[in-house]
Amino acid sequence: MTQAPGTQAPRSRAARTREECAALDAADPLAALREEFTLPAGVLYLDGNSLGALPRRTPARVARMIEEEWGNGLIRSWNDAGWYELPRRLGDRLSPLLGAAPGQVVVCDSTSVNLFKVLGAALRLRPGRSAVLAERAAFPTDLYITEGVTSLFDGARAELLGSAAELDDRLGPDTAAVVLSHVDYRTGELLDMAAVTARVHAAGALMIWDVCHTAGAVPLAFDACDVDFAVGCGYKYLNGGPGAPAFLYAAERHHADARQPLSGWFGHARPFAFEPGYEPVADIGRFLTGTPPLLGMAALDASLDVWEKVDPAEVRAKSLSLTSLFMDLVEPLGLDVVTPRETDLRGSQVALRHEDGYAVVQALIERGVIGDFRAPDLVRFGFTPLYLSHTDVFDAARHLAEVLESGEWREERFTRRGAVT
């Protein structure tokens, strides 16, 4: 395992009581970061892998963009407030979390749109090869976008794998690119970025990682792992807010030749010369398309301030401590723990199987314990080391035990499905 430099033995293996958890919290070097976030009273938030919590400094930063930069600066802020540079500047601010040297990341658009760009670029960088491999269990938008891109390239096709373990059998001279999630959004299983990337390269294909479920939770090493492209979202462990702009990594070695199909004016070599022909800028900026979503970028900018104070290795260590603790505590409940126990094989979430998982999640939410449900039967809990403590985990596990033991989840108000789960 080389992709997780912060991987350490979990510190909580022995904790079984709330007092032991409190002792772990007292020794937690990240404990003070809780004050950087606003969380509602009475809530144990274990869904930061779906939407991260609100950093305390975000409202003021967004208000400043709205009232000062937009309201007073108006159009002048494109220059005076640095709006034009934000996609690259935020990309560079993210780079330490991604293990990327500066100049290889831009913040822009959504993860889906960014995946379209890098897949389009990858297919062009491998002319004559027509297969894009992806896991059938990938987050579906990755598959839908792969389907959308390949439908536009003559002869190209998506090939779905039962799991990444099939790669060795399926990689071949016709493989143009492989798209994989670093952490599975349901099971929480973590792939070995360095090893998988090397295998894909050995077949002459390009490797694209979706790191939506690792950026901000697991230290990444894109450059060291020789990754070609990566995409990820800003609204999970990065705490950039609902619908935060996503990010896109392209290794510098591809900047000269990569031609992505969403060729909008922000990716042009001279966007303000207003020329009729498209000429991509020489750097990572060629992966930009339209005018960037600036309010969302202000929120992400504020959330990245928090990360300035954080050592990614410490985040990983605490993440493993929290997830190990939770698995230890729920093991006696007799549920099927889907997430691997091996620390090298998981991200920052724990998934449990329960045939009435939807109702269990609703009953927990009524108690203020927010996790989520993924069909058909997974109950998912995300553990964000920046604002969760070991006692939070202890309390959440106790609530889960009470919900299951009491059978309260069987009440009709919990079993009735809402519009969006």
Place this chain on the structure above:
Amino acid sequence: MTQAPGTQAPRSRAARTREECAALDAADPLAALREEFTLPAGVLYLDGNSLGALPRRTPARVARMIEEEWGNGLIRSWNDAGWYELPRRLGDRLSPLLGAAPGQVVVCDSTSVNLFKVLGAALRLRPGRSAVLAERAAFPTDLYITEGVTSLFDGARAELLGSAAELDDRLGPDTAAVVLSHVDYRTGELLDMAAVTARVHAAGALMIWDVCHTAGAVPLAFDACDVDFAVGCGYKYLNGGPGAPAFLYAAERHHADARQPLSGWFGHARPFAFEPGYEPVADIGRFLTGTPPLLGMAALDASLDVWEKVDPAEVRAKSLSLTSLFMDLVEPLGLDVVTPRETDLRGSQVALRHEDGYAVVQALIERGVIGDFRAPDLVRFGFTPLYLSHTDVFDAARHLAEVLESGEWREERFTRRGAVT
């Protein structure tokens, strides 16, 4: 001319003094709307065609999304605060300004990305036809995106016209689609949406309008004009803020068959069933792609509150009154007025030609009169009827006269080019 139901004789033809302008303002039915906007003291803002001003209610609306919906509601707000419905709900709120029945507009992504979607859908709706016609003078991102899309379709190509007047000669059995700006971003010239669309349809092609420079300034009638697709941005006359999400119109008759290539999970028939295969939802939602940029949507939502109070015909009448007044006042200065004098032929901006236009604009900005410059020699002024008065226009024209008569624009600090103009 049928596309501008509010077109009326301008009311200011006779105004030549500041007192006459004040009299026009006293009779202006839209005058009170100025109070809906925050503008810095000492600024005459004639650049709302580039970035609209800040509506007074926007900061509180965005703060509510951040602090209440995100901070307190967290993931629950996808249901409880209606986040999931926002792309469609904002589309429906926009529809009266676009002359569209509900259910045909979504708010999402950028104009460039949305143009990619509708062009991709259009090429698929016209198999066997390979040309997309566009004006060489179009806003460049439209040309870049056309280039990007056509590069993905076997045999497809962009054909650039010297002007829309060449359409009759160039339309033919190989024309799949035509993309035109309703108002030219430089000259301010307005095309006849109904007549052009009819000509394109007569050739069997699909018509795509870019209404960035008309939405919110000129009443639109997409349904009545039989438009196929349209795209536009939220940050100009709609005042949605910097990088506001854009919008996309697709006529209902195309919903069943249109297949846009950016097939992300928000366009799926069952996005939360997490199925591996893409199946577009039956309605306008199939033009959505990734998770929507919610903070920007909150700002656009607030700005649309202002439009609830507005009759688009009155906006158009005042727009023509302001632009006519400005042209009357600058005519004696001897500049080449590029924008048509005929009210049926212009949008809500006036462009003047000056060989040192960049320096003239900078000198005006120092006086607090904000317009902008478009290479090589155009000085552009946008007139937003919601927050500009006739006396504002009078004062701006006087500043322009003083800048030109004094020659102050020749000072070195004005002639030196900035990074972004």
